[in-house]
Structures are given as structure tokens and as C-alpha cells.
Amino acid sequence: MKTKVLAMLVAITVPICVGIAFAAPMSVQVRNGKVRATPSQLGKTVATVDYGDVVETGAVQSGWYPVTMPDGTKGWLHESALSKKPVAMRAGTSDVDTGVSSDEVALAGKGFNEQVEAKLRAEGTLDYTWVDRMAAFEVGVEQIVEFRRQGNLPGGAL
Amino acid sequence: MNARHWLALSIGVGLLAALWFCGCEGMGEVGAEIGKATGVLTDSEAESVKRGAAAVEKSWQDLTPEQEYYIGRAVAARVFETYRPLDQPQANAYLNVLGQSLAVFSERPETFGGYRFLLLDSDEVNAFAAPGGLILVTRGMLRCCENEDELAAVLAHEICHVQAKHGLRAIKQSRLTEAFTIVAAESAKQLGSEELASLTREFESSVGDVVMTLTTSGYSRTQERDADAAAVRLLKRAGYPEAAIITMLNRMNERLADARGLGFAKTHPSATSRIDVLKPAIPTAQAAPDAVRQQRFATAMQPVLAGQ
Numbered sequence: 001m002k003t004k005v006l007a008m009l010v011a012i013t014v015p016i017c018v019g020i021a022f023a024a025p026m027s028v029q030v031r032n033g034k035v036r037a038t039p040s041q042l043g044k045t046v047a048t049v050d051y052g053d054v055v056e057t058g059a060v061q062s063g064w065y066p067v068t069m070p071d072g073t074k075g076w077l078h079e080s081a082l083s084k085k086p087v088a089m090r091a092g093t094s095d096v097d098t099g100v101s102s103d104e105v106a107l108a109g110k111g112f113n114e115q116v117e118a119k120l121r122a123e124g125t126l127d128y129t130w131v132d133r134m135a136a137f138e139v140g141v142e143q144i145v146e147f148r149r150q151g152n153l154p155g156g157a158l
Numbered sequence: 159m160n161a162r163h164w165l166a167l168s169i170g171v172g173l174l175a176a177l178w179f180c181g182c183e184g185m186g187e188v189g190a191e192i193g194k195a196t197g198v199l200t201d202s203e204a205e206s207v208k209r210g211a212a213a214v215e216k217s218w219q220d221l222t223p224e225q226e227y228y229i230g231r232a233v234a235a236r237v238f239e240t241y242r243p244l245d246q247p248q249a250n251a252y253l254n255v256l257g258q259s260l261a262v263f264s265e266r267p268e269t270f271g272g273y274r275f276l277l278l279d280s281d282e283v284n285a286f287a288a289p290g291g292l293i294l295v296t297r298g299m300l301r302c303c304e305n306e307d308e309l310a311a312v313l314a315h316e317i318c319h320v321q322a323k324h325g326l327r328a329i330k331q332s333r334l335t336e337a338f339t340i341v342a343a344e345s346a347k348q349l350g351s352e353e354l355a356s357l358t359r360e361f362e363s364s365v366g367d368v369v370m371t372l373t374t375s376g377y378s379r380t381q382e383r384d385a386d387a388a389a390v391r392l393l394k395r396a397g398y399p400e401a402a403i404i405t406m407l408n409r410m411n412e413r414l415a416d417a418r419g420l421g422f423a424k425t426h427p428s429a430t431s432r433i434d435v436l437k438p439a440i441p442t443a444q445a446a447p448d449a450v451r452q453q454r455f456a457t458a459m460q461p462v463l464a465g466q
Contacts, residue, residue: 029223030268041262051224051270063265081268087222110341112225112361115349117232119358126235130243134234134274134292137250139258147255151306151451153397 026065028053029083035075039064042141046075052088216338218326223290226326227270230290232365233325237278237286237294237373244277244297244462252458253277256306257293257313263396265388266321273317277462283413283422285312286372287319289326297462299422302410306451307402309459311393315403318388324381328371329364336360376425386432390440400440407433 028049036043039061047069049055055077058066064076120126148154221229244250257275261267273291278284283298293316303309319325337360340353349357371377377385390400411429414422426432 030270030272031224031227032272033268041267078268080266083222085222087224110349111337111357112221112228112364114228115354116358116361117228119354120232120362125362126232127238128231128235130238130276131231131234131292133243134276135271137254137274137276138272139255143255144259144262147259148397151454152448 024057024084025054026057026067026082026084027087028055028077028081029087030081033077033081035067035069035073035077037075039076041078042145043076045141047073049077052086054086055082057082216334217331218323218329218334220338221326221334223270226323227290229326229329229361229365229368230271230288230292232361233288233368233372234292234294236365236369237288240373241278241280241282241284241294241296244279246277246462249277249458249462250275252454253295253309253313256310257317260310260314260392260396260398261291261317264317264321264392269320273320275313283410284425285316285422287316287325288372289320289323289368291317291320293317293320298413299410300459300462302413303406303455304409305402305447306455307398307447308406308409309455310396310398311389311403311406314389314392314396314398315385318385318392319377319381321388322381322384324377324385325368325372327381328377329367333360333364333367337364372425374425379427382427382432383435386436387439390436399445401442404433404437404440407436 028051031051033049033051033053034045035047035049035055037046038044049069055070056068057077058068060079063079065079065082066074067077068074117128121128253275258273261273269291271290273293275293275295277300278294278296280296281298281301282296283302284296285299286294288294293313295312295316299312300309303312337357340357340360341349343353376382386403389403393400393402407429410422411433414429
């Protein structure tokens with residue numbers, strides 16, 4: 001009895017675990033994801049992706065996934081921008097697409113989110129003025145490249 | 159409970175342990191289904207295994223980058239209640255170019271909303287990394303930096319706290335279990351007002367846990383040591399001299415000598431103990447700081463350093 005169960009456990013779990021390690025659809029888990037032409041944060045942007053978008057990924061290489069967009073565009077996304085779990089309730093995030101349980105899909109996108117912040121703002125509990133100002137301090141890739149060039153910082157792994 | 163039930167339950171628990179170790183997603187579900195399929199678990203036992211597994215599975219690691227982002231925003235807003243932001247556009251702009259140019263070299267270059275940096279109008283020597291990448295640096299901390307390389311070392315250390323999600327780890331498990339239970343129980347996309355009120359309470363408590371750790375209790379020594387080690391790797395990848403972290407810590411040590419028990423001194427291991435750990439791994443040869451970097455640091459920060 002025990003042996004049978006253990007054999008079945010191995011037979012079922014090993015393919016699942018191995019399967020997870022290989023190429024699969026993944027969800028974008030950042031708000032404004034930039035698909036790069038090369039596996040580099042300073043690479044040219046070939047496409048943009050939104051939070052919750054599902055992209056087809058290949059095998060990860062030094063932290064970068066080769067991705068294919070639904071329209072066929074190819075590029076690279078850093079692993080920190082991607083999740084194996086669905087992250088938002090959206091059309092297209094189904095069990096079939098992502099190979100995960102419907103419970104996870106139902107949980108995705110809920111919790112500590114915009115709705116909670118909106119409640120705190122409405123109650124006047126927290127002042128977000130400076131937090132919003134910080135969000136606007138965005139620095140572009142060109143600016144970073146120029147800053148590094150001027151500062152004699154050519155050395156780097158990018 | 160008879161022997162068969164005991165056997166069924168032990169196998170169920172064993173399956174979960176094995177699947178957990180294996181690192182699979184949705185393991186409780188799979189384990190329970192296997193148990194049912196093989197006839198060792200009844201339907202109700204399988205449900206119980208599923209629920210138990212769900213509670214075990216949900217921790218700070220299950221917070222999505224979006225949730226981390228909203229927690230971080232509230233943490234920063236709370237810090238601003240005690241530490242006033244420094245409204246110096248030129249200095250904050252320079253700080254962001256420097257910080258964001260470092261962040262792209264980090265092991266976690268992408269967060270939900272990206273890395274952002276801001277100076278605080280305080281002479282206390284301190285810096286805070288709110289979850290998701292909102293990094294705050296006091297004028298007192300800036301005074302410990304004589305050049306861009308040393309400021310880069312401070313920012314790299316804070317980026318590495320974000321990278322390792324040290325802030326999120328400060329949240330008490332009970333709050334997360336409660337929050338996950340609330341959202342799991344509600345099937346609609348938008349929560350009802352009662353659930354939202356409960357969830358907001360858990361959110362505020364979670365934010366409180368992080369703020370308490372950042373401003374009062376501090377991270378663990380291991381977390382600080384890990385952030386230092388990761389900061390050295392980050393500086394190297396970004397092309398900055400790693401030795402800048404040592405010179406910065408030395409200056410901090412001098413400045414903190416008369417501020418024992420306040421700010422950074424309260425929440426961090428002593429600078430000398432950090433130097434002792436770091437030094438063997440860092441090349442000692444130190445060229446003079448690059449002239450362009452020295453100049454732009456001075457131009458951007460001089461008005462801040464002149465302020466009281």
C-alpha cells in the first residue's frame with residue numbers, strides 16, 4: 001500500500017516539478033514592463049507590457065527570459081519582471097493559459113491594493129503627497145547611459 | 159480515529175511535506191487530489207489538507223510585487239510623518255539618477271513601481287528602504303559621504319534591502335494569514351465594505367510592523383550583513399570602487415561616536431563591526447575619486463549640506 005502510494009507520488013510530482021523548470025507562459029508583475037532588444041536593462045525597448053500581461057517565455061539565461069509577445073514580437077524581460085503565477089484577474093489568465101489552479105487565479109490581484117490605498121486616502125489616514133511626488137522621479141535609460149558615460153563608469157556587466 | 163485514518167492523515171502530511179520540499183506550486187491541491195485519487199483520503203479529509211496547506215503556504219513570499227508596492231507607499235507616507243522630505247529638486251534629481259543607475263545593476267532591477275529616492279530634512283544619520291523601492295536618505299547620512307562613490311555605497315546598501323525584501327519579512331505572519339483569509343473568502347473582484355475594512359486594518363498593522371523595524375527595532379544583524387555583501391557586489395557590477403563602502407562606514411563611525419543610541423546607531427550593527435566583516439573581501443587599493451563624479455556630487459549636494 002505504502003509503496004504504491006509513494007510510487008504514484010513520484011510518478012506525478014516529478015513531471016510536474018520538471019515541467020515547471022521549462023518554458024511556459026508567464027505573467028508580467030511590474031506596472032510598466034519594457035521588453036528589451038538585448039538581455040540588458042539598458043537595452044533598446046522593443047515593446048512595452050502591462051501588469052498582468054501573459055507572455056510566452058523560453059529558457060532563462062543569466063536572469064533574462066527570451067519572450068514572445070502575442071503579436072509575435074520577440075525580446076527579453078528580466079526575471080524580476082515576471083511571475084509563474086497569475087498576478088491579476090484578466091481575460092486570458094485562465095488555468096489553460098498558465099497551468100495553475102483556479103484558486104490562485106481567484107486570489108490574484110486581491111489583497112493590499114489600490115482599493116485599500118483609496119480607503120486610507122478617503123479616510124485621511126495617510127498623506128500620500130510626497131509619495132506621489134517620488135513616483136514622478138523617473139529616470140530614462142538614455143539619462144542613465146549618459147550619466148555613466150560622463151562619470152567614467154564604463155565597467156559593468158550590462 | 160481508527161488506524162486507517164491515522165495512516166491516511168500521515169500519508170497526506172507526508173505528501174505535503176514532500177511536495178513542499180520539491181518547491182512545486184499549488185502543492186496542497188495536488189497532494190490532496192493524490193490522496194483522494196488513491197483512496198487514502200476521504201473528500202472531507204482532502205479538503206482539510208487543502209485548507210491547512212493554503213494556510214502554511216501563504217507568507218510574506220506570497221505578497222505580489224503589486225501588494226509590496228502599496229505596502230511600500232504607505233510605509234514611506236508613515237515615515238514622512240516623522241521625517242520631513244527635503245524639497246530640493248536639483249539634489250533629489252541627482253540622487254535619483256545615481257540611485258536608479260545603480261538599481262539597473264541590482265539582482266532585482268525590476269519592482270512594480272521602480273526604485274525612487276528622496277532626501278529627508280533630518281540631521282540624524284539614517285536611511286530607509288520601504289518595500290518596493292522607495293528609498294529615503296537623511297541629510298545626516300549624506301554628511302557621511304564625501305563623494306558620489308560613497309553615496310553610491312549608501313544607496314546600494316538600501317537597494318539590497320529592497321532586493322531581499324527585508325521590509326516585508328518584518329510583517330507578522332498573523333496579519334498575513336488574516337489578510338489572505340479575507341481575500342480567499344471573498345469571490346468577487348472588489349471586496350465588500352466589511353471585508354475591505356478588515357483588510358485595511360491588517361494592511362495598516364502590516365505597514366506598522368515595517369515602519370517599526372525601519373525606524374526603531376532595525377533589521378537583524380544577518381540581514382544587515384547580507385545587504386552589505388550584496389551592496390559590494392552591486393557597486394562592483396556598476397563600476398564603482400567597492401572600497402567606497404569602507405570609507406563611508408569609517409566616516410559614519412566618526413559621526414556616530416557622539417550619537418550612540420540614535421538613528422542608524424540604534425538600528426544598525428556598529429560601523430566598525432561591519433567594516434571588519436567587509437574588509438577582507440574588498441581590494442584596498444584606492445585611486446583618487448573621479449573628478450567628474452566628485453564635481454557633480456558637490457554641485458548637486460552642496461546646497462543640502464550647507465543647510466541645517
